[in-house]
Amino acid sequence: MSxxxxxxxxxxxxxRNLEGYRSHGGYQTLEKALRTLKPDDITGExxxxxxxxxxxxxxxxxxxxxxxxxPEGVPxxxxxxxxxxxxxxxxxxxxxxxxxxxxIEGMAISSFALGAETSYIYIRGEMMYVYHxxxxxxxxxxxxxxxxxxxxxxxxxxxxxVHCGAGAYICGEETALLxxxxxxxxxxxxxxxxxxxxxxxxxxxxxxxxxxxxAVVPIVRDGGDAYARIGIGRSTGTKLISASGHINNPGxxxxxxxxxxxxxxxxxxxxxxxxxxxxxxxxxAGGSSVPVLxxxxxxxxxxxxxxxxxxxxxxDGGFETGTMLGSGGFIVMDEDTSIVKNLWNFTRFYHxxxxxxxxxxxxxxxxxxxVLHKILAGKGTRADIDLLWDIQKNIEGKTICPLGExxxxxxxxxxxxxxxxxxxxxxxxxxxxxxx
Amino acid sequence: xxxEVRFSDDALQLVNRxxxxxxxxxxxxxxxxxxxxxxxxxxxxxxxxVMDYVAGLLRMQTIEVYEVASFYSMxxxxxxxxxLIEVCHTGPCWxxxxxxxxxxxxxxxxxxxxxxxxxxxFTLKTVECLASCGTxxxxxxxxxxxxxxxDEKCGEILDACRENGERVTHWxxxxxxxxxx
Ligand SMILES: Cc1cc2nc3c(=O)[nH]c(=O)nc-3n(C[C@H](O)[C@H](O)[C@H](O)COP(=O)(O)O)c2cc1C
Ligand code: SF4
Ligand code: FES
Numbered sequence: 130m131s132x133x134x135x136x137x138x139x140x141x142x143x144x145r146n147l148e149g150y151r152s153h154g155g156y157q158t159l160e161k162a163l164r165t166l167k168p169d170d171i172t173g174e175x176x177x178x179x180x181x182x183x184x185x186x187x188x189x190x191x192x193x194x195x196x197x198x199x200p201e202g203v204p205x206x207x208x209x210x211x212x213x214x215x216x217x218x219x220x221x222x223x224x225x226x227x228x229x230x231x232x233i234e235g236m237a238i239s240s241f242a243l244g245a246e247t248s249y250i251y252i253r254g255e256m257m258y259v260y261h262x263x264x265x266x267x268x269x270x271x272x273x274x275x276x277x278x279x280x281x282x283x284x285x286x287x288x289x290x291v292h293c294g295a296g297a298y299i300c301g302e303e304t305a306l307l308x309x310x311x312x313x314x315x316x317x318x319x320x321x322x323x324x325x326x327x328x329x330x331x332x333x334x335x336x337x338x339x340x341x342x343x344a345v346v347p348i349v350r351d352g353g354d355a356y357a358r359i360g361i362g363r364s365t366g367t368k369l370i371s372a373s374g375h376i377n378n379p380g381x382x383x384x385x386x387x388x389x390x391x392x393x394x395x396x397x398x399x400x401x402x403x404x405x406x407x408x409x410x411x412x413x414a415g416g417s418s419v420p421v422l423x424x425x426x427x428x429x430x431x432x433x434x435x436x437x438x439x440x441x442x443x444x445d446g447g448f449e450t451g452t453m454l455g456s457g458g459f460i461v462m463d464e465d466t467s468i469v470k471n472l473w474n475f476t477r478f479y480h481x482x483x484x485x486x487x488x489x490x491x492x493x494x495x496x497x498x499x500v501l502h503k504i505l506a507g508k509g510t511r512a513d514i515d516l517l518w519d520i521q522k523n524i525e526g527k528t529i530c531p532l533g534e535x536x537x538x539x540x541x542x543x544x545x546x547x548x549x550x551x552x553x554x555x556x557x558x559x560x561x562x563x564x565x
Numbered sequence: 566x567x568x569e570v571r572f573s574d575d576a577l578q579l580v581n582r583x584x585x586x587x588x589x590x591x592x593x594x595x596x597x598x599x600x601x602x603x604x605x606x607x608x609x610x611x612x613x614x615v616m617d618y619v620a621g622l623l624r625m626q627t628i629e630v631y632e633v634a635s636f637y638s639m640x641x642x643x644x645x646x647x648x649l650i651e652v653c654h655t656g657p658c659w660x661x662x663x664x665x666x667x668x669x670x671x672x673x674x675x676x677x678x679x680x681x682x683x684x685x686x687f688t689l690k691t692v693e694c695l696a697s698c699g700t701x702x703x704x705x706x707x708x709x710x711x712x713x714x715x716d717e718k719c720g721e722i723l724d725a726c727r728e729n730g731e732r733v734t735h736w737x738x739x740x741x742x743x744x745x746x
Pocket of ligand 1: 182183212299301302304
């Protein structure tokens with residue numbers, strides 16, 4: 130059995146259009162919210178639900194909403210983060226493409242709760258066709274008084290706009306996203322001030338992921354307590370997992386948090402096992418930024434407990450033996466995969482995407498890419514492995530935004546768990562490191 | 566550029582519709598969508614006079630437009646072929662065969678990433694994860710995602726592009742006509 134909250138009606142014909150969406154209860158939750166609830170009641174339900182941000186960091190959504198400053202006479206904004214660029218993550222695109230009105234209904238309810246009268250969905254520019262799907266859905270909603278002025282006669286008015294980016298991973302970072310939405314380069318801002326106090330155009334702003342905002346709909350429909358009963362412990366509700374790599378059934382799955390990792394990988398209902406009957410080598414469980422784990426540690430914790438798909442279980446053991454749920458980008462690698470080559474690929478990505486403001490990130494990512502390239506070319510030495518370790522250590526904690534760490538952690542984890550593979554590639558050579 | 570730099574009436578109407586989505590005085594926010602429209606209007610790239618024109622439209626300094634245009638990977642500061650082939654080469658796509666797809670395309674049209682075919686038909690570019698990792702390997706041409714590609718399927722798509730011969734951009738001219746209202 131599995132619970133479906135976001136994807137319950139995904140396979141219904143016409144669900145992409147307003148009519149289809151409404152025929153399966155669509156916009157009834159918005160109506161309930163506007164007619165029977167006060168904004169603070171909604172925030173209360175979200176708090177009770179235990180919902181945690183689905184964009185990667187897992188910060189409690191209700192608490193984030195609670196931080197929003199509400200000075201008199203200053204507009205507040207809700208911005209939906211639909212930049213989805215974390216390698217291995219493709220759930221938001223899937224949701225928006227197939228059931229755009231769910232996000233729009235979530236935006237309307239959340240905007241009402243936060244007191245925002247203008248809200249934006251920032252979608253990455255490459256997803257231009259989804260931008261047009263969203264725009265068409267927004268137009269439908271306006272035409273039916275589900276957006277715009279005095280929605281369903283409730284007195285609440287909301288303008289919802291979709292905005293497209295133009296290719297930059299860093300614009301997924303919330304302050305870079307706001308800079309970009311203001312028409313500038315996507316350079317992350319120094320925090321504090323946090324967006325809750327000074328966000329879009331200097332006004333209090335909440336930035337939430339597509340999946341987070343969509344989850345507000347079932348939470349308000351069924352109540353926060355009902356949502357909190359799904360899942361395990363502090364990992365409540367369902368989570369969309371994007372599964373890719375060497376598995377038989379890649380795709381987007383809505384799982385109840387708490388599903389054992391082993392079942393997720395091997396069950397026919399989910400990933401369906403490793404392709405060509407190969408053995409599992411490693412998994413990157415939460416998007417490219419989280420530490421890679423070898424098969425034995427992704428299936429079981431260091432203490433021998435089955436690993437579960439929850440925030441807590443996946444991070445059990447810290448970075449020594451654990452990882453993170455992150456964005457839910459679940460990348461599976463079979464026994465023939467070169468961990469070093471995969472790492473080089475990811476490191477090249479971070480180097481390419483660094484905005485260049487902080488030297489540890491800008492220089493460090495480039496340096497790591499070069500050292501890895503040298504090792505792969507068979508010209509690396511044992512000392513290069515230590516050099517890599519040093520570089521990643523010198524990025525962590527020394528940058529404006531977490532992209533630096535996102536680049537450092539995968540390097541640390543690959544060396545920690547697969548040192549032998551690095552040594553194999555450098556076994557013939559003994560000269561000192563440094564020459565790149 | 567010989568011809569006068571000016572958006573079509575459809576595009577101007579669309580630009581007005583877009584700028585109205587931001588508060589008074591914040592029309593600069595429209596820069597990314599407007600530069601996409603500019604690429605659709607002017608052969609898929611952004612020559613300096615086009616950027617200057619956009620600066621005028623949005624009442625921005627020209628330097629602000631250049632700064633933005635050079636930051637985002639979807640903006641082309643050099644001419645591109647009619648059909649820009651963007652192949653994802655990030656981790657998950659690599660695990661699922663993007664190297665093979667790239668070398669197939671390189672062989673088929675005889676160019677490497679970053680190059681344009683002599684007839685001006687194709688430009689090949691590698692791009693980072695396009696949120697399509699579960700249907701890898703993949704490439705994007707214009708707004709369209711082409712997923713689960715085999716050499717054969719990819720070959721057919723490229724042949725169709727050549728046969729069609731039309732310029733393809735992310736924000737297409739057809740979309741501009743549809744969306745202006
Ligand atoms: C480099 C970087 C890239 C990010 N990319 C995304 C993204 O594509 N989508 C997203 O929702 N959050 C992304 N985030 C997280 C956002 O900064 C932010 O925490 C999130 O949008 C908050 O929403 P949530 O609380 O609903 O998760 C990224 C963070 C960093 C540091
Ligand atoms: S850590 Fe990297 S991406 Fe983040 S602000 Fe610094 S240079 Fe830019
Ligand atoms: S890695 Fe190619 S689409 Fe994600």
